[in-house]
Amino acid sequence: xxxxxxxxxxxxxxxxxxxxxxxxxxxxxxxxxxxxxxxxxxxxxxxxxx
Amino acid sequence: xxxxxxxxxxxxxxxxxxxxxxxxxxxxxxxxxxxxxxxxxxxxxxxxxxxxxxxxxxxxxxxxxxxxxxxxxxxxxxxxxxxxxxxxxxxxxxxxxxxxxxxxxxxxxxxxxxxxxxxxxxxxxxxxxxxxxxxxxxxxxxxxxxxxxxxxxxxxxxxxxxxxxxxxxxxxxxxxxxxxxxxxxxxxxxxxxxxxxxxxxxxxxxxxxxxxxxxxxxxxxxxxxxxxxxxxxxxxxxxxxxxxxxxxxxxxxxxxxxxxxxxxxxxxxxxxxxxxxxxxxxxxxxxxxxxxxxxxxxxxxxxxxxxxxxxxxxxxxxxxxxxxxxxxxxxxxxxxxxxxxxxxxxxxxxxxxxxxxxxxxxxxxxxxxxxxxxxxxxxxxxxxxxxxxxxxxxxxxxxxxxxxxxxxxxxxxxxxxxxxxxxxxxxxxxxxxxxxxxxxxxxxxxxxxxxxxxxxxxxxxxxxxxxxxxxxxxxxxxxxxxxxxxxxxxxxxxxxxxxxxxxxxxxxxxxxxxxxxxxxxxxxxxxxxxxxxxxxxxxxxxxxxxxxxxxxxxxxxxxxxxxxxxxxxxxxxxxxxxxxxxxxxxxxxxxxxxxxxxxxxxxxxxx
Numbered sequence: 312x313x314x315x316x317x318x319x320x321x322x323x324x325x326x327x328x329x330x331x332x333x334x335x336x337x338x339x340x341x342x343x344x345x346x347x348x349x350x351x352x353x354x355x356x357x358x359x360x361x
Numbered sequence: 362x363x364x365x366x367x368x369x370x371x372x373x374x375x376x377x378x379x380x381x382x383x384x385x386x387x388x389x390x391x392x393x394x395x396x397x398x399x400x401x402x403x404x405x406x407x408x409x410x411x412x413x414x415x416x417x418x419x420x421x422x423x424x425x426x427x428x429x430x431x432x433x434x435x436x437x438x439x440x441x442x443x444x445x446x447x448x449x450x451x452x453x454x455x456x457x458x459x460x461x462x463x464x465x466x467x468x469x470x471x472x473x474x475x476x477x478x479x480x481x482x483x484x485x486x487x488x489x490x491x492x493x494x495x496x497x498x499x500x501x502x503x504x505x506x507x508x509x510x511x512x513x514x515x516x517x518x519x520x521x522x523x524x525x526x527x528x529x530x531x532x533x534x535x536x537x538x539x540x541x542x543x544x545x546x547x548x549x550x551x552x553x554x555x556x557x558x559x560x561x562x563x564x565x566x567x568x569x570x571x572x573x574x575x576x577x578x579x580x581x582x583x584x585x586x587x588x589x590x591x592x593x594x595x596x597x598x599x600x601x602x603x604x605x606x607x608x609x610x611x612x613x614x615x616x617x618x619x620x621x622x623x624x625x626x627x628x629x630x631x632x633x634x635x636x637x638x639x640x641x642x643x644x645x646x647x648x649x650x651x652x653x654x655x656x657x658x659x660x661x662x663x664x665x666x667x668x669x670x671x672x673x674x675x676x677x678x679x680x681x682x683x684x685x686x687x688x689x690x691x692x693x694x695x696x697x698x699x700x701x702x703x704x705x706x707x708x709x710x711x712x713x714x715x716x717x718x719x720x721x722x723x724x725x726x727x728x729x730x731x732x733x734x735x736x737x738x739x740x741x742x743x744x745x746x747x748x749x750x751x752x753x754x755x756x757x758x759x760x761x762x763x764x765x766x767x768x769x770x771x772x773x774x775x776x777x778x779x780x781x782x783x784x785x786x787x788x789x790x791x792x793x794x795x796x797x798x799x800x801x802x803x804x805x806x807x808x809x810x811x812x813x814x815x816x817x818x819x820x821x822x823x824x825x826x827x828x829x830x831x832x833x834x835x836x837x838x839x840x841x842x843x844x845x846x847x848x849x850x851x852x853x854x855x856x857x858x859x860x861x862x863x864x865x866x867x868x869x870x871x872x873x874x875x876x877x878x879x880x881x882x883x884x885x886x887x888x889x890x891x892x893x894x895x896x897x898x899x900x901x902x903x904x905x906x907x908x909x910x911x912x913x914x915x916x917x918x919x920x921x922x923x924x925x926x927x928x929x930x931x932x933x934x935x936x937x938x939x940x941x942x943x944x945x946x947x948x949x950x951x952x953x954x955x956x957x958x959x960x961x962x963x964x965x966x967x968x
Binding site (some may be wrong): 313314317318348349350351352353354355 | 451454455458459535536537538539540543590591592594595596655
């Protein structure tokens with residue numbers, strides 16, 4: 312019962328973002344994440360803005 | 362009694378509790394030592410009970426209990442992770458979410474419930490900190506510095522995996538952070554799993570394996586797995602990792618990259634695995650140097666303090682120390698999550714007090730040698746040994762001399778004195794000791810005492826005043842967290858690689874790793890007077906102020922805590938002598954030992 316409940320919740324609650332992810336072409340080939348961003352540092356101020 | 366705070370870390374791994382009173386750490390212990398379950402994640406009720414009873418406090422006497430991280434923020438990350446991971450995370454989602462929804466999300470209520478069961482009718486305020494703030498506080502507040510740059514690196518807390526802080530007096534301010542899924546700790550754990558060791562446990566084995574290999578795959582790691590940015594930050598290529606989708610760190614894409622399947626525990630370690638270990642170790646060192654450089658740039662300070670699981674990588678710490686980037690380096694001895702209990706309590710207490718009392722004692726840190734656990738009076742030890750029918754001699758004040766004599770004769774000695782250590786290292790109070798000059802000592806200790814892989818090195822404990830005669834060190838290493846090289850004139854030529862495990866590599870071969878490095882513990886009369894006395898007596902007899910120091914346990918078992926644990930470990934292994942309090946026990950004098958666990962080796966899971 313619990314598994315069904317969480318299965319349903321997964322499908323309903325998480326469908327749109329992962330569907331987008333699946334449909335996006337980048338999901339189907341090896342992603343090259345290198346040099347996408349020049350820095351990975353996040354400052355507390357930037358987090359607050361987000 | 363002044364203002365007392367209890368810090369608690371639990372429910373993930375290495376549960377622990379720490380009591381801080383008026384900015385001074387009074388007691389700290391990991392739950393695993395009580396329950397005998399390694400890295401025990403359960404609520405640390407035994408550790409909590411010990412901390413309060415050691416100070417004669419009740420729950421109601423506390424200003425507050427501080428949980429080490431923010432459960433809501435962590436829940437946010439877990440949900441977000443599933444959202445972005447997509448269908449591949451479905452199974453993990455169904456497994457994990459019921460637990461999150463039922464209690465993990467509101468873990469403070471669980472803490473309150475556990476405490477009310479432990480102390481019926483008593484209550485106190487319960488609050489939380491955040492994971493990396495707890496790490497940062499554990500690194501900075503007990504450090505001997507008025508000001509320092511603080512660097513914390515681990516797997517993941519709530520969102521943060523790496524953070525830089527500025528510590529100034531009683532203030533601790535975050536400067537920058539790197540967020541999940543980009544994690545240096547997870548990169549190392551991925552290779553740990555790939556090489557057939559347990560994640561969150563076997564990372565130090567991978568570190569020990571690295572010197573047997575060559576970093577043949579370091580370029581591939583840099584090209585495909587991690588991008589080290591110019592400003593010291595890094596980005597993982599999450600395509601190759603599986604930790605966002607479930608329980609495993611790596612899967613088929615990672616295996617395809619290196620052309621081999623993950624090693625299983627039963628398969629032999631080959632040169633390939635050594636090369637993999639060397640490769641990730643080299644890249645980790647480069648990443649740590651980059652992070653430290655950025656910490657210096659943004660803080661402008663010349664002392665660095667560190668915590669987080671990656672700060673236990675003493676080889677990387679040694680490389681960082683040798684760059685002389687910072688004037689001094691101090692690392693929290695309980696750098697893993699257990700230390701977060703200390704950080705959470707210390708943070709609250711220091712803010713409340715407005716001062717860090719240990720800074721008024723010149724040169725000392727606030728960790729009391731990390732000797733913060735339970736201790737046993739001689740009469741208590743005698744009573745417990747009698748219950749076993751153990752045969753012992755009471756040497757009183759001569760126990761150091763008598764033990765030094767046994768060590769000089771080549772005995773492997775179990776050394777159990779005073780308060781238990783807090784953190785993963787045995788620092789001379791719950792240690793197995795031996796003569797480092799003995800060419801067979803490493804093999805004997807690995808195979809007959811610890812029952813573990815023969816490649817694993819042992820650490821030297823050395824009198825601080827003689828350390829420079831043996832090791833090329835820059836600064837003291839009281840907590841065995843910085844690797845140094847053996848001085849060149851003591852070294853012996855070897856071929857290197859896995860084939861040279863049994864080669865004699867120096868005049869202290871038992872503590873010299875295959876690359877001539879050693880994980881040194883420098884001992885002073887202030888950091889650990891009893892252990893200093895033993896080293897001094899051994900030096901007076903032999904001319905050698907160094908001892909092999911390894912934790913008092915067998916492979917897969919937590920370090921011993923009580924006299925019963927010590928006697929049982931002594932009788933199960935081929936240790937020759939046990940020195941416990943003022944009492945000395947020789948193996949051949951003992952009555953037949955009836956083990957309560959017939960097949961104890963299968964009872965202890967491999968680490």
